Ligand SMILES: *[C@@H]1O[C@H](CO)[C@@H](O)[C@H](O)[C@H]1NC(C)=O
């Protein structure tokens with residue numbers, strides 16, 4: 613038992629990948645627990661930097677995981693109701709600096725876009741796109757973790773808090789993992 617716990621702790625530690633640290637991104641709480649279940653929520657809270665594939669894998673074996681209400685491909689299943697205190701207000705054309713913290717590199721692609729939370733579809737074109745991101749064959753370029761986006765005019769769809777997020781999305785075919793963070797906002 614003891615060695616299992618140690619192995620699990622090591623796997624979690626070595627699995628750190630990335631999250632948005634600025635502006636404040638969604639985190640897990642009781643609303644997530646209600647739809648994603650105890651295990652999935654615990655896993656996310658113990659490693660906020662982890663991938664969504666791991667969350668769906670865990671969820672698949674859990675009775676309290678509702679795959680319809682807990683869509684891990686949208687903000688990792690993190691819910692607006694746990695994040696009402698962290699809603700940004702953006703204006704059309706506003707330049708928003710984004711800070712990402714990457715704990716482990718995995719060569720992939722990344723983008724940031726505005727996503728409609730009701731449909732999990734991009735409203736805008738990508739606001740920034742990295743055809744090569746966090747490559748393991750180079751040092752991490754500065755712009756992978758610090759860059760600006762310019763907000764498009766999405767005031768028609770994003771006037772109400774919870775309807776839209778700015779979503780940072782990073783997919784690594786090498787590691788077969790996807791990482792994401794969502795910033796709630798209104799316009
Ligand atoms: C951009 O990110 C979205 C998820 O937010 C993803 O569905 C889409 O495939 C990505 N597009 C590109 C070109 O990377």
Ligand SMILES: *[C@@H]1O[C@H](CO)[C@@H](O)[C@H](O)[C@H]1NC(C)=O
Nearest residue numbers: 740741742743753754755756
């Ligand atoms: C990031 O910086 C690299 C140079 O280090 C440049 O080639 C690349 O185009 C930049 N990417 C973006 C999305 O600005």
